[in-house]
Amino acid sequence: METQACRRVRQSWRGFGDVSTEIRWSIRPQPERRQHQFSYTIRREIVRIFLQLTLPPNSKSMKKNLKDYLMALFWKWVSRCKETDCRRGYQLLSGLAASVILSACSVAPGMRMTTPPTLPLTSGDAQTPPVDLQVPIVDINTALIRKMRDEVGQPTAVESNKLFSNTSGYTLGVGDVLQITVWDHPELAVAQGMQQTQTNVQRSTDPAAGFIIERDGTVRFPYAGKIAVRGLQVGEAQDRIAAALKRVFENPQVTVRVASYRAKEVYVDGQVRSPGVVSITDIPMTLYEAITRAGGLADSADQSRLILVRDGVSYQLDLAKMLARGENPSKIVLQNGDLLRVVSRDESGVYVMGEVNKPSTAYPLRTGALTLSEALAQAGSINSNSADAAQLYVIRSSQGTNPEVFHLDARSPVSMILANEFQLQPKDVVYVDGSGLVRFSRVLSLLLPAINAGLTAAIVTK
Incomplete structure (x- = not known):
């Protein structure tokens, strides 16, 4: 059975998450002859964790289990150590805390630009490893600005050709309404229909008065019959109607105009x-x-x-x-x-995130132009308290085919000349990375409550 002190320590760690199965919480008092073996086990466990911290860490497992490892070792030591083991435990756990602090940047929360950046293509399975696409990083300099400006100045063959x-002139089509006038024959004007008056209001969907070109491309006119006019210009249709009227009238004078364009x-x-x-x-x-x-x-x-x-x-x-x-x-x-x-x-916004004063979406001008400096200005500029101005990135997807990452060292205000010339594209991501000191501070803010709780539990147990 656990002692009352052990139960108090267990309660002090409640609420900090599950502990890895490699370290068991339930520890029963052991005979005196096994205390040395217990101290050795604790030292070996701490050394193993220290070695993991000094190697390139697996961020997913480390972030999840680091706090659990530390709390479990505290509880093991507090619940079972004697005076000699306590002094050794203080020293070992102090070394472990120092190693955790020195490795703070590798387990810091939030986003962080890794070098070289990669984009996962496949997740892989038990037989095949995951495949990553390495994304190149291009420095923003005067040569790059000059190259991008030359690409804009090149005409596109699609638009030109x-x-x-x-x-060319307008050609008649199905649905057009023609107004046909035969001079010296006013009786033919009645066939065009009634004109719009105040008493006879015409709706917007009604065709104008005249002769409508039917679906077969012909128009019907008195004494001329059906005349094919689709695809003809107005002058050509006029000549064709006059030629058809010559069978009835002598040298008819015909005028044709389009009363309503609907084709x-x-x-x-x-x-x-x-x-x-x-x-x-x-x-x-x-x-x-x-x-x-x-x-x-x-x-x-x-x-x-x-x-x-x-x-x-x-x-x-x-x-x-x-x-x-x-x-x-x-x-x-x-x-x-x-x-x-x-x-x-x-729909042409650019996303500005990271260590800026107001992470937001920056929108281009009416001309569609948006430079890197304008996007930073809309986001309230770089946060001088937490940003690493040397790590300013522009991430461009290029419609998912060939992603690119552009890097600008903005520590000097002179670099804003390059930022003012670098044109952004829709859906670009502007990311400002945080400084190492800020990541270090954020890790401390997460670890210090756990460490303080462990020390408090140790004092209460004694």
Whole structure:
């Protein structure tokens, strides 16, 4: 049976978590002749833990069991030692505490950038070991800034070849409404239908007065019959209708105009003031024309992230980069069925975490530009009390294919020149690592309550 002192010590350690199965809590009093063996066992256990601390630790097991090892040894020693063993135990446990303190950085809580950084590809199983992808670390310097600036200035073949095109005249399509006038024959004007008046209000969905091009691409006109006009320009359709009327009228003078454009449309979505359907007219539907007719860009629009979907293919458009390369976005002509989406700046945020004053999400400007210095400024700058300014990292996923890590030594304020030139990309992670002294302090704050409780239990037991 356990003594009353042992029970008091056991209660003093209650609430600190489970203890590893390698050290058993339940210890019964042993005969006097086995006290030396007990001291040897305690010393051997402490030496084994010390050797584990001096080797590269397994962070998962060490963080979980380190406190349990220390508490179990305290309880073993307090509940069974005599005066000589107590002095030895004080010395051994003091050495163990010193080793724990010296190894504080390796078991410190929180995130910490390891070198070299790795990304797990597979977890592995009993037969195959886990596979990690080593991520390279690139220093941010003037050479890197110059290289990234040159890459931005290079034109993209996709935009130049497929989206930039010459404008052509409007061709008629199914659903367009034509206004056909035959001069000196006013009786034919009645066939076009009634015009909109105050007493006869026309709904927005109703077609304008005129002749509608039917699904087979033809238009019906008195004395001319069915005339195929789909795919023709207005002038070509006018000549064809006049030729059909020559069978009835002598040298008819015909004028054709489009009363309502309904055959071709583009869709503008996202951060514009009036999203919806925009009809293509005789004015070429350029990129700027579509945005203007949709009410213009909203304040939350990201001008660097416009997505144009055509024939099932998405094209990324960056207006700021196109202007920097000398490319005119107005030369991009939209086609029937195109979808233009303007992305919000909220979807282009950069995550700033670590030892900064206000960990948050930094958002780019309206042009889509966001530098490293601007992101740090939005996060309240680097925390001068806990940050290691030499360990500033930018983690970029590159859509999960080739992750990259960029490193900046920001101990000198001059390094902010490089930070002000380093352009961030959407979903980048800016991480500021903590200093070794801060990690040391955090480990002490976790261990000192356990050590104080153990010393208190020792005093109460005696």
